Amino acid sequence: MEGLFGKYRALLAPMAGVSDIAFRTLCREAGADMAFTEMVSAKGLSFANEKTRHLLALAEGEEVVAVQLFGHEPAVMASQAAWIEQEMGESLAYLDINMGCPARKIVSKGDGSALMRDPDLAAAIVRAVKAAVAHPVTVKFRRGWGLGDETAPAFARCMEEAGADAVTVHGRFAEQLYRGSADWGVIARVRAAVSVPVVGNGDIRSGADAAAMAAATGCDGVMIARGAEGNPWLFSQVQAALAGQPEPALPTVDERIAMARRHAELLTHREGRNIVRMRKHAMWYLAGLPGAAAARGRINYCTTLDDFDRVFDELLEIAHGARSL
Numbered sequence: 497m498e499g500l501f502g503k504y505r506a507l508l509a510p511m512a513g514v515s516d517i518a519f520r521t522l523c524r525e526a527g528a529d530m531a532f533t534e535m536v537s538a539k540g541l542s543f544a545n546e547k548t549r550h551l552l553a554l555a556e557g558e559e560v561v562a563v564q565l566f567g568h569e570p571a572v573m574a575s576q577a578a579w580i581e582q583e584m585g586e587s588l589a590y591l592d593i594n595m596g597c598p599a600r601k602i603v604s605k606g607d608g609s610a611l612m613r614d615p616d617l618a619a620a621i622v623r624a625v626k627a628a629v630a631h632p633v634t635v636k637f638r639r640g641w642g643l644g645d646e647t648a649p650a651f652a653r654c655m656e657e658a659g660a661d662a663v664t665v666h667g668r669f670a671e672q673l674y675r676g677s678a679d680w681g682v683i684a685r686v687r688a689a690v691s692v693p694v695v696g697n698g699d700i701r702s703g704a705d706a707a708a709m710a711a712a713t714g715c716d717g718v719m720i721a722r723g724a725e726g727n728p729w730l731f732s733q734v735q736a737a738l739a740g741q742p743e744p745a746l747p748t749v750d751e752r753i754a755m756a757r758r759h760a761e762l763l764t765h766r767e768g769r770n771i772v773r774m775r776k777h778a779m780w781y782l783a784g785l786p787g788a789a790a791a792r793g794r795i796n797y798c799t800t801l802d803d804f805d806r807v808f809d810e811l812l813e814i815a816h817g818a819r820s821l
């Protein structure tokens with residue numbers, strides 16, 4: 497499989513509230529070739545909003561990151577893309593434009609997947625951003641807007657004509673939100689419709705899934721979101737499967753708890769105010785472990801690293817039989 501821009505093939509998806517520097521660090525270490533920031537509001541950046549700017553911070557040792565912008569005003573998108581390029585310089589891998597988010601608060605403003613209903617405006621955004629930056633510009637979108645109305649192949653062509661350097665397709669309609677399953681056929685149809693690299697996205701939960709998507713669609717890269725939650729190891733499995741090698745063994749309980757601990761440390765270290773964010777990650781890491789159900793309630797009250805450590809210690813003791821449930 498050819499990599500996106502020659503070298504990126506297993507990508508950590510942009511995920512609002514999840515793909516922060518801590519999570520990106522762990523996924524990159526596990527084998528993700530590239531990671532995206534959470535989606536960044538062009539409007540928020542244009543107001544020099546500190547919280548928005550914070551989303552562009554790099555992790556320690558993170559050399560490059562792909563930044564995802566959302567918005568619907570070509571001039572604002574272009575000026576903020578130029579600002580990001582100037583601020584980040586070499587640490588910017590490329591700029592992605594969000595045309596897939598189906599959340600009501602996003603589409604009601606004309607952003608995210610609402611742009612799939614207005615391909616002319618979507619194309620104007622891509623043209624404006626392309627004219628403003630030297631970095632590659634990519635677009636992420638869905639199978640289409642309305643249930644059953646597959647517009648992605650034509651939309652992809654439109655994005656390519658407007659100058660997009662690559663596209664990512666998530667095989668669900670916007671109206672589907674996250675329901676049902678992703679259709680990988682649309683990824684193949686988009687692949688056939690354009691000549692720029694195509695990244696496939698949706699429902700990759702194992703290395704075998706990634707290899708199957710690549711084989712079925714001819715996509716140039718795979719993008720993973722929910723499958724990596726509490727499971728950064730997925731990237732090592734995907735890399736092995738894409739290389740035609742046996743997938744590494746699933747992590748042990750000790751490894752899962754050690755990763756959860758490290759995640760909590762990273763979040764406290766760089767994102768102190770966001771330790772609350774660790775609660776959902778902790779649930780993901782611990783899901784299915786003995787004692788996890790009882791630990792859930794306590795995790796909801798954790799506010800410090802020590803609180804998390806106590807829950808992790810207990811679960812380790814249960815796993816090793818030193819404590820009963």
Ligand SMILES: Cc1cc2nc3c(=O)[nH]c(=O)nc-3n(C[C@H](O)[C@H](O)[C@H](O)COP(=O)(O)O)c2cc1C
Pocket residue numbers: 509510511512513514534535564594595596597636666678697698699700719720721722723
């Ligand atoms: C919590 C969460 C946050 C997300 N945030 C974004 C986002 O900021 N930008 C975006 O393009 N997609 C976002 N998505 C969509 C994912 O990038 C991805 O397209 C989708 O989850 C399908 O991939 P998956 O089946 O691997 O999860 C988000 C998804 C989730 C679950």
